[in-house]
Amino acid sequence: MSTKKINATITGVGMYAPEKVLDNAYFESIVNTSNDWIITRTGIRERRILETGGTSDLATAALKDLMEKHNLLAEEIDVIIVATVTPDMFFPATACLVQDNVKAKNAWGFDLSAACSGFLFAFQTGCSLIESGRYKKVVVIGADKMSAITDYTDRNTCILFGDAAAAVLIEPTEDSAIGFKDALLHCDGQGKDYLYMKGGGSLNPATHETVDNKMHYIFQDGKPVFKAAVVGMADISYELMQKNNLTGGDVAYLVPHQANLRIIDATAQRMGVGKDKVMINIDKYGNTTAATIPLCLVEYYRAGKIKKGDNLILAAFGAGYTWGAAYLTWGMD
Ligand code: UT7
Numbered sequence: 001m002s003t004k005k006i007n008a009t010i011t012g013v014g015m016y017a018p019e020k021v022l023d024n025a026y027f028e029s030i031v032n033t034s035n036d037w038i039i040t041r042t043g044i045r046e047r048r049i050l051e052t053g054g055t056s057d058l059a060t061a062a063l064k065d066l067m068e069k070h071n072l073l074a075e076e077i078d079v080i081i082v083a084t085v086t087p088d089m090f091f092p093a094t095a096c097l098v099q100d101n102v103k104a105k106n107a108w109g110f111d112l113s114a115a116c117s118g119f120l121f122a123f124q125t126g127c128s129l130i131e132s133g134r135y136k137k138v139v140v141i142g143a144d145k146m147s148a149i150t151d152y153t154d155r156n157t158c159i160l161f162g163d164a165a166a167a168v169l170i171e172p173t174e175d176s177a178i179g180f181k182d183a184l185l186h187c188d189g190q191g192k193d194y195l196y197m198k199g200g201g202s203l204n205p206a207t208h209e210t211v212d213n214k215m216h217y218i219f220q221d222g223k224p225v226f227k228a229a230v231v232g233m234a235d236i237s238y239e240l241m242q243k244n245n246l247t248g249g250d251v252a253y254l255v256p257h258q259a260n261l262r263i264i265d266a267t268a269q270r271m272g273v274g275k276d277k278v279m280i281n282i283d284k285y286g287n288t289t290a291a292t293i294p295l296c297l298v299e300y301y302r303a304g305k306i307k308k309g310d311n312l313i314l315a316a317f318g319a320g321y322t323w324g325a326a327y328l329t330w331g332m333d
Helices: 024-030 036-041 057-069 094-102 115-131 189-193 209-214 221-243 259-269 289-302
Strands: 007-016 020-023 046-049 079-083 106-114 139-144 165-173 179-187 253-256 311-318 322-329
Touching: 007 020, 007 079, 007 115, 007 289, 007 311, 020 024, 020 094, 024 036, 036 259, 046 165, 057 079, 057 094, 057 139, 079 094, 079 115, 094 106, 106 115, 115 139, 115 179, 115 259, 115 311, 115 322, 139 289, 165 289, 179 221, 221 259, 221 311, 221 322, 253 259, 259 311, 289 311
Parallel strands: 079 106, 079 139, 253 311
Antiparallel strands: 007 165, 007 179, 020 046, 139 165, 179 322, 311 322
16 A cells, blocks of 8 residues: 655635725725724725625635636535635535535535634645545635624724635645645634624524624724734744744745734744735735635736745634644645
8 A cells, every 4th residue: 555645735726806895095984094094003905895695605706716717627626615704604504505606516515614714724624635535626715704794883893804705726746845734723712802703603692682782793802812913923933934944035925814914024024034925915905814815825826926836834813813824835837
C-alpha cells in the first residue's frame, strides 16, 4: 500500500459581490458618523448589499462563477462546505440549497459556523477531506449576508459590514511543493460576551420581546474585540511562521480577515511582512465575515498578483472567539 501523502491544493476560485453599493456618504445620512471617521478608524469606503434573496444566492453565484471559469461540472463535486453565520434558515443547511441550485447531484455538504474565521475552519476541513483520500473535489464557500442582521440605527456596527461570497475548489495533488501546508486554529468561548447575535436560537427563540430588544442584530463591543483581534491574529500568524521556519521574506502575501485596516496593519507588522505584501479589499467591501479571505484570493489571483509557488498566510479572528492561521503554497498558474 502506498504511503505517499495526498496534498490538497486550490484549483479554482469564484466570487460574487452584489451590485448595490452603500458608500460612507449614505451612512452620514442615516446615523451620526462621518466619512473621515469611518476611513481613519476602519479603512472602509463602501460595501455591497444584497437587496433580495439570501446567503444561498450569494454562495450559489460564487460557485457558478468558479464552475464557469474552471470548467467544473456540477456532478463532479463531492462535497460543498458553506462557512456562514447568516444561513438562509437554521435548517436545511445553506449547503443543501446551493447543492440544489447548481444540481450537484453527487455531493453532500454542510454549513460551518465560525463567524469571521469560518473560511479558515472550512478550508482546513476541506483540505482534510481531500487528504483523507476519500474525496476528489471539495468546494469551500465563505458567504454572508450581513445586512440581514445589521441594525442600521447603530453607528457602532452598521458602517462595518457588507454582503458577499467567494468559493475555492480543493483537489488532490501529488506535487508536494504546492498546496495546503499547515494551520493553527483556536476557539475560546470566553469571547462570547463581546460579539454575538443573542436572539433566534434555542436560548432566546424569537418573541415580540426579542425583536423589541433588538436581539436579532449583531452586537459588538468593539474595543475588547479589537484588542483581542490584534493579539490573536498577529500571534497565531507568527507562531505558524516559526513552526514552519518561515521569515517575512518567505511570505508572498498575508491574506488577513478584513475587519479593520488597523488590525491588518498591526498583524503585518508583527509578522515582518511589508504593506505591499498584504491583501486588502476592505475599502471596497467592508467586513463580509466568512467571505473576506476567499474574496481577496479571487481578486488578487485574477489581477495576476499571485503566482504559482507563492507562500500565503491566511489569518482570521472573529466571534466566539475563533481565530487561526493557515499556510499554503499557491498551485495555480
Ligand atoms: O470581524 C470580526 C471581529 N471584529 C473586529 O475585529 C472588529 C474590532 N473592532 C474594531 O474594529 C473597532 O473597535 C471599531 C471600528 C468597531 C470601533 O473603533 P474604535 O476605535 O475601537 O472606536 P470605539 O468603539 O472605541 O469608539 C470611539 C468613539 C466613541 O465615542 P466616545 O465614546 O469616545 O464619545 C464611539 O461612540 O467613536 C464613536 N463611534 C463613532 N463615531 C463616528 C463609534 N462608531 C462611530 C461611527 N462614527 N460610526
